Structure formats: C-alpha cells, structure tokens
Amino acid sequence: MLRQSTRLLVTGALGMALAGGAQAQDDTIEIGWTAWSDAEFVTKLASRLINENTDHTVELVQTDIAPQYQGIETGDIDAMMMAWLPATHEDYYEEIAPNVENLGVLYNGARLGWVVPDYIPESQLSSLSDLSNESVRDKLDGRITGIDPGAGLTQLSESAIEEYELDGYNLQTSSGAGMTAALDRATNREEWVVVTGWSPHWKFGAYDLRYLEDPQGVLGGPERVHVLARAGFDADYPQISQVLTRMYLSLDELQGYMFEARESSYDEAISQFIDENPDQVNYWLTGEF
Secondary structure, eight states, rough: OOOHHHHHHHHHHHHHHTTTOOTTTTOOEEEEEEEEEHHHHHHHHHHHHHHSSOOOOOEEEEHHHHHHHHHHHHTTTSEEEEEETTTTTTTHHHHGGEEEEEEEEEEEEEEEEEEEEETOOOOTTTBGGGGHHHHHHHHHTTEOOOTTSSHHHHHHHHHHHTTTTTTTOOOOOHHHHHHHHHHHHHHHTTTOOEEEEEEEOOOHSSSSSSEEEETTTTTTSSSSEEEETTHHHHHHOHHHHHHHOOOOOHHHHHHHHHHHHSSOOHHHHHHHHHHOOHHHHHHHHHHHH
16 A cells, blocks of 8 residues: 555646546556566556556556567557567567557666576686586586566577577476576575576575676667557557656666565565655656656
C-alpha cells in the first residue's frame, strides 16, 4: 500500500490532470510482461501507479516475449515494457515497427552476456573463446544454462555457440527463474557454471559475478529498453500514454530495487520505491516537477 502522504500527492495531482479526459473509465488496459526480474518490477510498478491513481484498470498478461510483440501488433494487448533495442529484439521489432507506437526509453545501459561466478579463475575462463578449451568444457559438463526459448538472448546465445565453434556444448533453455536456481545451486557448491545473463538483474547484488568477454560482439553492445504500445493507444488513452512515456529509471536505481524485491517481495519493493521517490513518481503521473 502507498503511504497516505504519497498517495495524496500523486492522486490529487493526477486527478486534476485527468479532469475531463476519462473517455474510457471502465476500460481495462492490458500490459504484457515476461517473468524476468526487471520486467516484473517495471511492469508491476506501472500497473500499481495506474490502478491507484487513475480511473483505468491494468490487467497484466504474462507470456513469452515473442507473443507480446505479436499481441501489440494485432491489438490483443495494449502495451509491453520490455523491448530491448537496437539489437536484442531487432528481428521482432522490425516486423512490427510500422504498426505499433514506440513510447520511448524506459532505461539505458542494459546489456546481455554470459556470466560466471568470480571464484572461477580468470586465468582459465575470461572470454567466450576460452570455452573451447577441453578442460573448461569438462568442468562445465558442456552446458550453458539459459532462459526461455523465445528470448532474444537465447537466439543470440545459439549464434555465439556457432560463431565461437563451441562444439560439445548444449544451451539448456528453461526460464529466468530456472537460470537463477541453477546459478544458486552452483555457487553454494562453488561449482563451475555459465549462465546467460543481462543487466539489470538482482543476481548481481546477490552473488559475485562477472561477464565473459565477447571479442566477436555476438551478444551485442549496450541496449535501451523501450515501451511499445498498439496502434491507436495514444489516441485512446492519452494520459496513460504520457505516464508510460515519462517513466524512466537509471540502471543502478532499478537494479537496487530489484534486489530489494528479491529480498522481500515485488509489492514491498514497489511500495518502497514510491515512498522514497515521490517527486519522480509525481512527474511520471502529471508531467509536473
């Protein structure tokens, strides 16, 4: 729950901003999200703010990333908040870009890569190219632990196995939760493990980790995460469109609250964010500092 002082601040200001503009008061806005820790935090944060401070209701639709792109193109969902551009989701985005609305950047400095615990000696494993060494492959049982099959990171990881000629390796797909569970098991035993990873993610606050170097750049460079909406969304929900457009977090800020969510819950971490950042929240909701 919002503390009363913060609730009054954002509700009162947004109520004025929405006066005379409640054309779809009873409509439900469907926002897609994938079970990734950053997606869960930002999507549930947006949902909380809209549900508690406007006459609209958000329904969260959990699904893989590919169906989200399809959904905003067809209008089956209204928005998604996890479009990694320019490279990670390039193929998905290029197919639908003419038929959707880009509401802007949610955060900068995101990255993808393969991650290992710091207790694995850098002298033996510091780069993707080191994985071709037989001794390294044996210690890893020829396994790279990934996330869901439809993720852009999974596609890039398959390309990395091919480009670096990592014969004898298997990319084991599962989910974001499955990947972190495998990482947790390995670190508790100080076993060798390589997982597909991305920033921001709470695991960098929970474990001592590092990215493997990617000299061929197969896994891409710095990314921006965008909010996308179906065609006509801005016209149908202009105030909500502006809220989603104004939302922006720094990578460190987001990662810190994601770690808090891991330690407690996403609901508690979102409440903490709202309480600790009233001016930022008020700007997102009203456009006023």
